[in-house]
Amino acid sequence: MKVILPGGSGQVGQILARDFTAGGDEVVVLSRGETAAAGRTVAWDARTLGPWASELDGADVVINLAGRSVNCRYSEENLKAMMDSRVDSTRVVGEAIARAARPPRLWLQSSTATIYAHRFDAPNDEATGILGGNEPDVPAYWSRSTDIAKAWEKALDDAATPATRKVALRSAMVMSPDRGGIFDVMLGLVRRGLGGSAASGKQFVSWITDRDFVKAIRFLMSHEELSGPVNLAAPGPLPYADFMAAMRAAAGVKLGLPAMKWMLEIGAWAMRTDTELVLKSRRVVPGRLLAAGFQFESPAWEPAVRDLVKRWRETAPR
Numbered sequence: 431m432k433v434i435l436p437g438g439s440g441q442v443g444q445i446l447a448r449d450f451t452a453g454g455d456e457v458v459v460l461s462r463g464e465t466a467a468a469g470r471t472v473a474w475d476a477r478t479l480g481p482w483a484s485e486l487d488g489a490d491v492v493i494n495l496a497g498r499s500v501n502c503r504y505s506e507e508n509l510k511a512m513m514d515s516r517v518d519s520t521r522v523v524g525e526a527i528a529r530a531a532r533p534p535r536l537w538l539q540s541s542t543a544t545i546y547a548h549r550f551d552a553p554n555d556e557a558t559g560i561l562g563g564n565e566p567d568v569p570a571y572w573s574r575s576t577d578i579a580k581a582w583e584k585a586l587d588d589a590a591t592p593a594t595r596k597v598a599l600r601s602a603m604v605m606s607p608d609r610g611g612i613f614d615v616m617l618g619l620v621r622r623g624l625g626g627s628a629a630s631g632k633q634f635v636s637w638i639t640d641r642d643f644v645k646a647i648r649f650l651m652s653h654e655e656l657s658g659p660v661n662l663a664a665p666g667p668l669p670y671a672d673f674m675a676a677m678r679a680a681a682g683v684k685l686g687l688p689a690m691k692w693m694l695e696i697g698a699w700a701m702r703t704d705t706e707l708v709l710k711s712r713r714v715v716p717g718r719l720l721a722a723g724f725q726f727e728s729p730a731w732e733p734a735v736r737d738l739v740k741r742w743r744e745t746a747p748r
Contacts (some may be wrong), residue, residue, distance in 0.1 A: 431487040434534070435469060436460040436523055437496030437525070441466070441611045442604050442643070443502035444468055446493060447451030449644045454629035458485045460496075472649050475521040483526035486534060491651060493538040494523050497582075500544075504704045509574050516582040524589025532594050537652060539586045541598040543636050543663055544713040550632060553667065555717030556600075556659050572706050583659070597650055597658050602663035602714055605734070606640035607742035617742060620677050634713035636663040639728045639738065646716075656722060663714045666730045670708070675731045678695065680739040 433479050435443050438459035447468035450457045460482055474482040476496050486492060488585070491725035496519035502508045520539060527533045546554035547562040554560060562576035583598045584747045605613040619625050636644070646662050668676075678686050695705055728734035 431455040431491070433457050433535050434460065434486055434489045434492045436474070436492070436494045436519060437540075438469060438493070439464040439466040440495065441606065441608055443495045443602075443607070445492075445604070445606055445640050446644060446647060450609060456487075456541055460485070476641050476693065477522060479522060479529075481486045481523055481696065483529065486523075486526045487530040488532045489534045491536045491538065492523060492527065492534050493647065494520060495539075495540045496520075497540065499708065500705050501718060504571060504574065504706070509571065509578070509730055510679045513578045513581060517585045518576060520582060520585035521589070524585070524591055527591045527593065527594050529701070533561075533591060534622070537589075537591065537594050537596045538584075538595065538647065538650060539583075540619060541586075541596050543600050543602045543661065543712050544575050544710070545583070545600060546711045546714055548633075549635065549713060550711055552660075553713045553715040555715050556661055559661075559714070565739070568710070569706070572710065575710075579725050594652060596656055600661045600663075600714070601643070602636035602638050602660055602661075602667075602712065604640055604643050605637050605738055607738055607745055608640075609745075611745075613738055614742070616674075617679065618737065620674070620681050620683050620686065623683065623685045624687055624689075625674045625678050625681075625683065626688040627671040627674065628689050628708050629672075629691045631669060631688070633670050633709055633711035634667045635670050635673040635712040636667040636735075637673075638662055638664050639734050642728055645727065646719060646724060649722075653722055661716045661719050662719075663716050664726055664729055664731070664734070665715050665716065665720065666733055667713050671730060676735050677739075679732075680735040682728045699710070 447457045459471045460474045497695040498511045498515040511597050516737040527723040547560040548565050553649050563573040
């Protein structure tokens with residue numbers, strides 16, 4: 431099988447690349463400069479057609495993960511870069527598929543669970559979930575994130591690829607023991623005694639382990655009845671305070687200093703990031719995966735985080 435991974439040199443892309451190459455598949459990573467550790471790297475600019483497009487001709491699946499990191503200050507410049515990098519890369523992948531003599535049968539396009547509304551009252555699944563952007567009780571600029579997510583999915587919908595099944599991956603945070611990933615960063619805070627509640631601590635956290643993420647990708651590849659938006663999130667989202675308490679317990683850390691909202695604002699400024707990433711309540715559940723018969727290895731956070739900490743320690747640099 432030939433797998434194309436636009437934007438596959440990042441953490442999530444490399445999780446997939448390692449799994450596919452270990453299974454004997456051919457993996458091609460489209461990268462704007464960084465050479466991927468796993469997979470054959472081919473250069474692209476994520477905006478215009480070029481020699482890279484020939485790699486899609488005869489490929490089995492394209493998994494597009496390209497897009498500027500959201501871990502930044504939400505300045506106008508950065509928000510524009512987030513929008514353009516997602517829409518442009520999706521558009522040009524669609525153009526390459528449309529021009530292929532033998533187009534891939536499946537296009538899995540990265541999206542985000544952030545497309546859903548900030549809410550506490552009920553979970554968001556694909557059928558009944560509420561899309562964000564009109565919540566009355568959140569900072570006005572939070573709508574920019576959902577605007578980006580909606581434009582991202584519209585670029586996928588607009589692509590003229592009738593021979594290729596398309597799936598929008600509304601993914602929660604992918605938790606893996608890899609260094610530099612979101613779990614590594616959060617565990618670092620916990621180990622320094624900073625893993626307490628943030629603001630009220632009632633905001634929900636949606637997540638999925640690296641192993642379930644890979645398993646879900648393979649499930650989508652084999653289930654041709656699934657197209658359109660699919661939530662990639664474990665069925666057990668939980669409030670931030672409980673999420674961090676489980677991390678502390680798994681790491682053997684008793685103290686977790688809480689952070690008030692004003693403290694988070696200062697910390698976000700110092701770390702060149704934005705408080706929306708912590709304060710937005712993302713209560714997302716995998717309705718379509720569960721209905722199709724997908725079985726999670728790690729549906730609940732407490733056993734999942736114990737396994738993640740164990741694997742993180744086993745891969746510690748020596």
